[in-house]
Amino acid sequence: MEKTYYNPKDLKKFGSISEWNEELGKKFFDYYNTVFEEGKLTAREKSLIALAVAHTIQCPYCIDAYTSDGMQRGIEKEEMMEALHVAGAIRGGASLVHGVQMMNKVEKLSM
Amino acid sequence: MTNKSLAFRKNKLSDPREQLKYLSNGIFQDGQLPKFREKLDEGSEFPLKPHTLEILQINVGYMCNQVCSHCHVDAGPDRKEIMTLETMEQILDVLKNTTVNTLDLTGGAPEMNPHFRWFVEEASKIGVDDFIVRSNLTIILANKKFHDLPEFFKKHNVHVVSSLPFYSKERTDKQRGDGVFAKSIKALQMLNDLGYGKEESGLKLDLVYNPAGAFLPGDQKGLEDQFKKRLYEDFGIEFNGLFTITNLPISRFLEYLIVSENYEDYMDALVSAYNPTAVKNVMCRNTLSVSWDGYLYDCDFNQMLEMKVNGNAQHISEFNMNELAKRNIKISQHCYGCTAGAGSSCQGSLVE
Numbered sequence: 261m262e263k264t265y266y267n268p269k270d271l272k273k274f275g276s277i278s279e280w281n282e283e284l285g286k287k288f289f290d291y292y293n294t295v296f297e298e299g300k301l302t303a304r305e306k307s308l309i310a311l312a313v314a315h316t317i318q319c320p321y322c323i324d325a326y327t328s329d330g331m332q333r334g335i336e337k338e339e340m341m342e343a344l345h346v347a348g349a350i351r352g353g354a355s356l357v358h359g360v361q362m363m364n365k366v367e368k369l370s371m
Numbered sequence: 372m373t374n375k376s377l378a379f380r381k382n383k384l385s386d387p388r389e390q391l392k393y394l395s396n397g398i399f400q401d402g403q404l405p406k407f408r409e410k411l412d413e414g415s416e417f418p419l420k421p422h423t424l425e426i427l428q429i430n431v432g433y434m435c436n437q438v439c440s441h442c443h444v445d446a447g448p449d450r451k452e453i454m455t456l457e458t459m460e461q462i463l464d465v466l467k468n469t470t471v472n473t474l475d476l477t478g479g480a481p482e483m484n485p486h487f488r489w490f491v492e493e494a495s496k497i498g499v500d501d502f503i504v505r506s507n508l509t510i511i512l513a514n515k516k517f518h519d520l521p522e523f524f525k526k527h528n529v530h531v532v533s534s535l536p537f538y539s540k541e542r543t544d545k546q547r548g549d550g551v552f553a554k555s556i557k558a559l560q561m562l563n564d565l566g567y568g569k570e571e572s573g574l575k576l577d578l579v580y581n582p583a584g585a586f587l588p589g590d591q592k593g594l595e596d597q598f599k600k601r602l603y604e605d606f607g608i609e610f611n612g613l614f615t616i617t618n619l620p621i622s623r624f625l626e627y628l629i630v631s632e633n634y635e636d637y638m639d640a641l642v643s644a645y646n647p648t649a650v651k652n653v654m655c656r657n658t659l660s661v662s663w664d665g666y667l668y669d670c671d672f673n674q675m676l677e678m679k680v681n682g683n684a685q686h687i688s689e690f691n692m693n694e695l696a697k698r699n700i701k702i703s704q705h706c707y708g709c710t711a712g713a714g715s716s717c718q719g720s721l722v723e
Contacts, residue, residue: 286512302593303590328586333589
């Protein structure tokens with residue numbers, strides 16, 4: 261076994277998950293590839309969304325993959341960082357919006 | 372970023388044999404990655420054979436006013452290799468009697484060759500469908516004697532192809548040197564003022580995009596749209612097309628890959644992105660490269676690796692189309708750079 265949970269080289273082996281369940285693996289990758297095609301959103305916009313989500317779920321493989329993808333697409337580092345702040349704002353907001361619940365409870369328990 | 376060539380620094384990678392050793396050892400020696408020949412074999416493309424010769428690419432010298440960090444020529448102000456008038460005359464003789472429809476002048480900065488204008492004038496008299504000069508743009512502003520180059524290009528209906536790694540200052544200057552972006556923008560505006568890059572003028576201005584780092588170029592059309600939008604919005608600049616070119620792992624880019632410890636991952640990315648369809652149109656099949664001293668190569672990259680064409684007629688003075696048409700194209704692992712993804716050539720990507 262590896263001494264660490266994550267090995268950068270494993271990213272390239274992503275496709276091998278189909279070996280143990282070809283049908284579902286194929287369905288997943290077909291879906292995945294279709295999702296990232298040009299649509300109402302551009303492939304470039306989708307790449308930035310993927311980068312922000314990658315940081316939200318803190319997936320090192322995804323961060324590696326979508327940073328490289330962004331570089332290839334000519335996405336500038338300032339754009340990448342802005343996308344991350346969107347993720348950060350939602351994450352922070354998700355904690356803070358629960359402050360209303362806290363405030364409600366405090367109000368209810370207070371004389 | 373260094374401001375001297377590998378040759379000047381006496382870096383061991385200035386010796387093409389050292390580069391070829393690097394490209395054949397390590398990950399390619401121990402079987403981690405297949406050699407380029409094995410990939411060609413899989414598609415029954417080995418030995419790689421030429422199609423009809425269409426493009427003659429002439430490297431008129433390695434001297435350049437810039438020292439770009441990715442340069443596969445190892446060009447710079449300290450390089451003294453310059454094509455002589457005699458060699459240019461031999462090229463003109465060949466040009467009169469071939470199927471060549473595109474003449475492509477490169478360097479270094481080709482404009483720095485003292486016989487450059489004479490050659491352009493003489494070659495344009497012979498007439499080719501497409502007469503390309505690969506200009507680094509900054510040369511136009513480098514010295515008073517170059518300021519009229521845009522008019523000179525226009526007079527001879529030269530198709531200008533210019534490197535501009537990115538539409539922002541930071542990425543451009545990092546690769547090509549401080550101040551290059553601002554000068555490039557100024558030069559592009561001068562070309563635009565004469566009609567270059569405007570659809571109706573017939574004067575073609577294409578840009579070349581090289582990734583500024585250890586990654587592959589993205590979709591050519593997508594990048595072209597972005598370049599057009601940003602250059603027009605920010606600077607009012609127009610151009611015809613964008614060529615995306617993959618950086619090949621030779622010369623100064625190879626040095627960068629090794630020093631930054633990106634070499635293995637980069638080669639892995641190139642091999643993983645191998646596209647058999649790109650092999651069908653790879654530029655060495657319709658192009659010949661002529662070096663400053665008149666020798667013939669399958670491409671400009673092979674020229675830098677000193678891999679002369681196969682056969683007995685290896686010099687422009689002994690040009691023999693029949694023999695060249697039968698030759699086997701020379702390959703090594705750097706060739707993966709032209710077959711990755713949508714493919715890469717001096718005319719941009721190879722596959723739609």
